[in-house]
Amino acid sequence: MNKTTHSPRFELLTIGDELLLGLTANGHLTFIGAELGARGVQLHRNITITDDAEDIADQFRESWSRSDVVLVTGGLGPTCDDRTREAVAVVLGQKLLFDPRIEQHILERFALFGRKMTTNNLKQAYRFERGEVLANANGTAPGLWVEQDGKVLCMMPGPPNELRPMFTEQVLPRLAKLGLVLETEAYVQLRTAGIGESMLETKLQPIFDRVGSNLGIAFCAHSGHVDCRLSSPGGQMSLAELGAVADECARLLGDDFVTLGGDSLAKVCADLLRSQEKRLAVAETATGGLLSNAFTDICGASKFFSGGCVCYSNDSKMQLLDVPECLLLQHGAVSAESAVAMATGAAEKLGADYALAITGFAGPCGGTNENPVGTIFVALHAPHGVWSRKLSYPGPRTTVKQRAVNAALDWLRRELVRASKGAAMPQNHQNVMQ
Amino acid sequence: MNKTTHSPRFELLTIGDELLLGLTANGHLTFIGAELGARGVQLHRNITITDDAEDIADQFRESWSRSDVVLVTGGLGPTCDDRTREAVAVVLGQKLLFDPRIEQHILERFALFGRKMTTNNLKQAYRFERGEVLANANGTAPGLWVEQDGKVLCMMPGPPNELRPMFTEQVLPRLAKLGLVLETEAYVQLRTAGIGESMLETKLQPIFDRVGSNLGIAFCAHSGHVDCRLSSPGGQMSLAELGAVADECARLLGDDFVTLGGDSLAKVCADLLRSQEKRLAVAETATGGLLSNAFTDICGASKFFSGGCVCYSNDSKMQLLDVPECLLLQHGAVSAESAVAMATGAAEKLGADYALAITGFAGPCGGTNENPVGTIFVALHAPHGVWSRKLSYPGPRTTVKQRAVNAALDWLRRELVRASKGAAMPQNHQNVMQ
Numbered sequence: 001m002n003k004t005t006h007s008p009r010f011e012l013l014t015i016g017d018e019l020l021l022g023l024t025a026n027g028h029l030t031f032i033g034a035e036l037g038a039r040g041v042q043l044h045r046n047i048t049i050t051d052d053a054e055d056i057a058d059q060f061r062e063s064w065s066r067s068d069v070v071l072v073t074g075g076l077g078p079t080c081d082d083r084t085r086e087a088v089a090v091v092l093g094q095k096l097l098f099d100p101r102i103e104q105h106i107l108e109r110f111a112l113f114g115r116k117m118t119t120n121n122l123k124q125a126y127r128f129e130r131g132e133v134l135a136n137a138n139g140t141a142p143g144l145w146v147e148q149d150g151k152v153l154c155m156m157p158g159p160p161n162e163l164r165p166m167f168t169e170q171v172l173p174r175l176a177k178l179g180l181v182l183e184t185e186a187y188v189q190l191r192t193a194g195i196g197e198s199m200l201e202t203k204l205q206p207i208f209d210r211v212g213s214n215l216g217i218a219f220c221a222h223s224g225h226v227d228c229r230l231s232s233p234g235g236q237m238s239l240a241e242l243g244a245v246a247d248e249c250a251r252l253l254g255d256d257f258v259t260l261g262g263d264s265l266a267k268v269c270a271d272l273l274r275s276q277e278k279r280l281a282v283a284e285t286a287t288g289g290l291l292s293n294a295f296t297d298i299c300g301a302s303k304f305f306s307g308g309c310v311c312y313s314n315d316s317k318m319q320l321l322d323v324p325e326c327l328l329l330q331h332g333a334v335s336a337e338s339a340v341a342m343a344t345g346a347a348e349k350l351g352a353d354y355a356l357a358i359t360g361f362a363g364p365c366g367g368t369n370e371n372p373v374g375t376i377f378v379a380l381h382a383p384h385g386v387w388s389r390k391l392s393y394p395g396p397r398t399t400v401k402q403r404a405v406n407a408a409l410d411w412l413r414r415e416l417v418r419a420s421k422g423a424a425m426p427q428n429h430q431n432v433m434q
Numbered sequence: 435m436n437k438t439t440h441s442p443r444f445e446l447l448t449i450g451d452e453l454l455l456g457l458t459a460n461g462h463l464t465f466i467g468a469e470l471g472a473r474g475v476q477l478h479r480n481i482t483i484t485d486d487a488e489d490i491a492d493q494f495r496e497s498w499s500r501s502d503v504v505l506v507t508g509g510l511g512p513t514c515d516d517r518t519r520e521a522v523a524v525v526l527g528q529k530l531l532f533d534p535r536i537e538q539h540i541l542e543r544f545a546l547f548g549r550k551m552t553t554n555n556l557k558q559a560y561r562f563e564r565g566e567v568l569a570n571a572n573g574t575a576p577g578l579w580v581e582q583d584g585k586v587l588c589m590m591p592g593p594p595n596e597l598r599p600m601f602t603e604q605v606l607p608r609l610a611k612l613g614l615v616l617e618t619e620a621y622v623q624l625r626t627a628g629i630g631e632s633m634l635e636t637k638l639q640p641i642f643d644r645v646g647s648n649l650g651i652a653f654c655a656h657s658g659h660v661d662c663r664l665s666s667p668g669g670q671m672s673l674a675e676l677g678a679v680a681d682e683c684a685r686l687l688g689d690d691f692v693t694l695g696g697d698s699l700a701k702v703c704a705d706l707l708r709s710q711e712k713r714l715a716v717a718e719t720a721t722g723g724l725l726s727n728a729f730t731d732i733c734g735a736s737k738f739f740s741g742g743c744v745c746y747s748n749d750s751k752m753q754l755l756d757v758p759e760c761l762l763l764q765h766g767a768v769s770a771e772s773a774v775a776m777a778t779g780a781a782e783k784l785g786a787d788y789a790l791a792i793t794g795f796a797g798p799c800g801g802t803n804e805n806p807v808g809t810i811f812v813a814l815h816a817p818h819g820v821w822s823r824k825l826s827y828p829g830p831r832t833t834v835k836q837r838a839v840n841a842a843l844d845w846l847r848r849e850l851v852r853a854s855k856g857a858a859m860p861q862n863h864q865n866v867m868q
Contacts, residue, residue: 016654017476017652017663018652018653018654018661018663019463019464019467019480020463020467020471020476020477020478020479020480021467021468021471021476021477021652021663022463022464022465022466022467022468022469022470022471023467023468023623023652023654023661023663024464024654024656025459025460025461025463025464026459026460026463026464026480027459029453029454029456029459029460029482030453030456030458030459030460031456032456033453033454033455033456033457034455034456034457035456036456037454037455037456042451042454042455042484043454043455044454044483044484044489045454045481045482045483045489045493046453046454046460046480046481046482047479047480047481047482048463048479048480048481048482049478049479050476050478051652055478055479059479077631077632115630115633116633118632118633118635118636120632120635120636121632138828138829159655160833161828161829161830161833164830196549197511198511198552198554198555199549199550199552201552201554202552202554218451218452218455218457218485219452220450220452220457220458221593222458227452227457229451229452229455229457282744284723286730287727287730288726288727288729288730288731288735289718289723289724289725289726289727289728289730289742289744290723290727290730291723292722292723292726292744293721293722293723293724293727294723295722296720296721296722296723296724296744296746296835297722297831297832297835299797299798299799299800299831300799300800301722301746302746302747305746306746306747306749306750307743307744307745307746307747307750307754308723308743308744308746309741309742309743309744309754310716310723310726310730310741310742310743310744311741312730312735312736312739312740312741312742313736313740313741313784313785315740315784315785316740316741316783316784319783319784319785320741320743320754320783320784349750349753349754350747350749350750350753350754351749351753363733364733365733365734366734394572394595395572395595396595396598397731397733398731399594399595401730401731
């Protein structure tokens with residue numbers, strides 16, 4: 001049974017006025033939550049507090065008293081609003097020691113980048129007297145590790161490119177060695193598209209009812225896809241048993257089931273394209289590069305992705321994609337006809353088998369009576385034909401863009417799945433609302 | 435003096451296993467934190483907890499006891515893991531009432547989208563017996579508002595496109611009416627680029643020292659730019675006085691100062707382009723659409739943005755941008771020469787005055803001995819010439835992409851600022867490391 005013998009309680013303290021002021025997103029919660037979740041531990045709580053030393057001390061005292069592991073991020077940097085180290089030392093009853101090895105590391109780091117070290121950086125050279133130092137290969141502030149009173153405290157620097165490798169390479173192995181996290185994944189995630197959260201639950205409920213209360217279920221809706229995570233909070237179900245439940249759910253959902261795990265829609269499309277040895281091109285107006293970016297976030301994208309055009313003017317549609325001027329003048333740039341011409345133009349210009357095109361009004365400005373803000377035309381060019389769909393999304397610009405991209409990706413995914421089964425695309429694809 | 439008479443204590447409870455499992459980012463903290471910050475209130479604490487009813491009740495009881503305003507997000511949806519409403523009602527000592535008007539709204543919403551309502555949606559039709567309902571124009575779950583014991587509780591639905599308009603249009607005005615937030619902005623933010631956090635503090639410290647301890651200072655580093663927010667926590671400094679300090683800082687920083695406020699680097703470039711009546715085009719490989727997307731996130735981008743090409747193959751560079759094949763063969767696609775050819779090709783093909791090109795190895799695969807993973811070439815085409823720079827970034831693929839985009843944007847910004855002053859670009863732009 002992949003289960004730790006007790007359920008250790010993890011709390012994450014994320015420190016920084018910049019988080020509470022909304023200057024920066026709390027990516028640490030997302031990252032650490034996912035990493036721990038994959039190791040069989042659900043974070044019990046995440047508390048974000050200010051840089052105020054008294055608040056830090058109060059909150060750390062409270063979290064330390066009720067938890068087995070306290071993870072702290074931020075507040076280790078050189079600038080004046082970083083007071084974490086000192087506040088925590090008081091609660092632990094430990095002194096801070098100046099560590100010349102850390103100083104040396106800081107000096108070397110500044111030399112590497114040819115920058116002059118300012119003296120405020122030396123604040124980062126202090127560690128707890130009864131604690132260890134976690135090396136930071138990507139920054140100046142080291143991580144700090146303390147085992148005391150049968151508990152673990154781990155303090156990590158705030159910049160994500162410093163924290164993430166430190167957490168994966170040093171913190172997780174240390175936690176695993178202490179039996180506080182598992183070595184292997186301990187949940188199964190179903191990713192779906194084209195089905196709403198409540199409908200998804202209603203469809204799957206009969207399966208969940210049959211399996212019974214040992215099954216933990218969590219839904220999470222994104223812009224255009226919904227995840228359902230199956231776990232066994234009490235540890236009574238093995239990973240294989242969870243997998244069997246997930247397989248049953250997937251069969252029931254048919255083409256609305258995307259994948260097991262966390263692969264993006266673009267990644268699923270990429271795998272299908274590569275296995276079928278097909279290439280893809282894209283052309284965008286309204287989504288302005290976001291569709292291309294979804295594919296180029298995938299390492300090795302050049303193996304299946306020929307390229308994309310962001311055509312923000314009629315001229316660029318004619319120049320880059322050979323869209324006929326008369327078509328743009330007659331139907332307008334935001335039309336089914338233009339979307340189809342863009343898709344075929346992208347496929348031909350870039351030598352691709354498949355092409356997606358998106359044109360529309362992402363808002364808040366623009367739009368016409370016939371095609372108000374939120375109107376999006378998506379076209380799919382495939383080896384056996386080209387189709388378009390008219391979609392309509394409410395919401396702010398970035399939401400409209402993201403939903404349009406996800407709709408396009410999901411359409412391509414369904415078509416590639418169909419092609420992989422050797423089935424032809426149905427004829428009535430035009431004007432399907434999603 | 436723009437200052438509430440007392441400093442009300444705000445806590446934000448974000449509820450959802452999906453947050454603690456890292457399935458979704460805690461965008462509510464970012465959004466609500468920024469909105470409150472702009473109204474003179476710094477969130478005192480944000481606590482993210484599981485969907486577990488007992489945890490919700492415990493945490494709500496604690497937050498309610500020590501706060502003036504408790505904002506709760508999530509846990510109002512239709513699916514089985516939403517137990518927030520019930521848990522909070524117990525602590526408030528209130529009953530939940532079924533409200534037929536909410537039921538009617540839910541039914542209308544489903545009818546609008548032509549979907550069938552599943553019965554689990556009716557959970558959302560309950561409200562507190564002594565409380566009000568906040569209409570939700572973008573979803574089924576209404577917000578809930580309670581004034582009790584001299585405190586405010588406001589519960590909002592989790593989906594951002596439902597929460598955000600509800601917060602801006604209904605919650606903030608109600609809070610302002612009660613004197614709990616200000617009507618006007620109460621801080622000044624300096625956005626900088628091309629200068630590290632510690633160097634920035636060191637440079638500005640003499641100004642901060644002179645102004646004294648009434649000044650609140652918070653730094654926040656992003657990928658390639660650093661924000662410094664000036665506020666007056668005790669309310670002793672007016673907005674005009676803060677603005678004067680910010681102006682002095684801006685003068686000291688010279689071209690490293692980007693803007694006052696929160697405009698993105700792309701938005702600052704866009705404003706400069708529009709005021710100079712110039713047009714921009716971009717060409718990308720490694721950043722794969724992210725650079726285009728930075729510009730097309732701006733409403734009305736077509737006024738200055740001609741378009742972009744994502745050229746993931748040598749063929750596409752030749753086809754779309756007329757990059758000579760012999761150049762690609764001699765120097766490789768990742769080279770200063772190719773970057774320059776891409777920039778000029780984009781400017782010419784898309785009829786633009788300025789063009790940015792980015793080519794490189796974002797990793798983790800790819801790279802050569804000469805140009806390992808993380809190597810990026812940026813080229814800038816301007817009316818009076820074209821230049822390239824070689825940059826090198828450590829870190830994961832998405833970080834490399836974001837840093838490359840920010841470096842390109844900052845270079846364009848500096849050049850546009852220089853052009854607006856009528857000054858020529860210095861000659862030694864090549865191979866500057868940032």
